[in-house]
Amino acid sequence: MTETVLEARDLTKTFTTTDPPVQVLRGVDLSVRRGEFLAVMGASGSGKSTLLHTVSGMARPTGGTVRLEGRELTGLDDAEISRLRLTRMGFVFQEAHFLRTLSIRDNVLLPALRATPDRRGEAICRVDALLERFGIAQVAGHGVTQVSGGQLQRASICRALAAGPSIVFADEPTGALNSAMTTEVMDALTEAHHRGAALVMVTHDPVCASRADRVTYLRDGLVVDERVLGAWSQAGSSSREAALLAWLGSLDF
Ligand SMILES: Nc1ncnc2c1ncn2[C@@H]1O[C@H](COP(=O)(O)OP(=O)(O)OP(=O)(O)O)[C@@H](O)[C@H]1O
Numbered sequence: 123m124t125e126t127v128l129e130a131r132d133l134t135k136t137f138t139t140t141d142p143p144v145q146v147l148r149g150v151d152l153s154v155r156r157g158e159f160l161a162v163m164g165a166s167g168s169g170k171s172t173l174l175h176t177v178s179g180m181a182r183p184t185g186g187t188v189r190l191e192g193r194e195l196t197g198l199d200d201a202e203i204s205r206l207r208l209t210r211m212g213f214v215f216q217e218a219h220f221l222r223t224l225s226i227r228d229n230v231l232l233p234a235l236r237a238t239p240d241r242r243g244e245a246i247c248r249v250d251a252l253l254e255r256f257g258i259a260q261v262a263g264h265g266v267t268q269v270s271g272g273q274l275q276r277a278s279i280c281r282a283l284a285a286g287p288s289i290v291f292a293d294e295p296t297g298a299l300n301s302a303m304t305t306e307v308m309d310a311l312t313e314a315h316h317r318g319a320a321l322v323m324v325t326h327d328p329v330c331a332s333r334a335d336r337v338t339y340l341r342d343g344l345v346v347d348e349r350v351l352g353a354w355s356q357a358g359s360s361s362r363e364a365a366l367l368a369w370l371g372s373l374d375f
């Protein structure tokens with residue numbers, strides 16, 4: 123049996139800060155296997171980001187359960203969740219959220235040092251190897267404004283991987299990029315996933331989603347369908363894209 127790394131059951135999220143309250147997630151079940159690449163699609167406002175936030179401990183669900191590597195997140199206090207987020211999860215967003223006063227390398231290094239403060243040398247070696255592997259070692263000393271959008275996003279993938287997480291969450295990681303940079307970043311995310319981390323990626327882009335092992339579709343806060351694509355390869359990419367587009371068409375995407 124394949125191990126499940128993330129499991130959400132009957133997840134609900136209602137925002138009560140608005141009048142009337144909005145029920146954004148209405149009973150979502152989601153499982154991610156160890157090392158699996160799952161894409162999450164759905165119309166704007168369907169609850170994709172909210173789902174990502176609640177399964178990754180960034181926000182508390184209103185109801186339901188979330189288990190990460192067998193640990194129930196809803197039973198943990200904020201400090202314990204922060205610790206899990208730092209050591210077991212990685213995050214990639216549409217914007218990199220890097221500190222402008224630090225170099226690219228120091229931005230990548232910072233959370234890794236916080237995750238394992240007693241193993242500083244190891245963290246530095248790991249980060250330098252990642253910067254090398256993802257082709258940004260030559261700009262590692264640059265400031266945040268001195269690199270391209272694609273380089274910055276590859277750096278945030280390095281940052282997400284630096285502490286050796288079991289799962290990486292990405293919310294529209296290519297949303298702010300042109301098509302050449304999108305390919306560059308998707309290659310890096312595919313590589314990240316091949317290194318063993320599970321990957322949950324929210325995207326509006328069917329070409330990006332077609333890289334995933336499985337695509338799940340959200341409508342009005344519910345998972346309404348999913349499509350298993352299996353392992354990605356460049357050779358089979360156009361037929362996968364076509365199959366995914368046909369499926370999305372059937373869902374009125
Ligand atoms: N903090 C909040 N308070 C109140 N309503 C919220 C809050 N965050 C999100 N919502 C509402 O929840 C719904 C889903 O939002 P969410 O950001 O999860 O959608 P999404 O699928 O990620 O959309 P997009 O594709 O545009 O990013 C939207 O109607 C949004 O207005």
Ligand SMILES: [Mg+2]
Nearest residue numbers: 170171172293
């Ligand atoms: Mg969103």
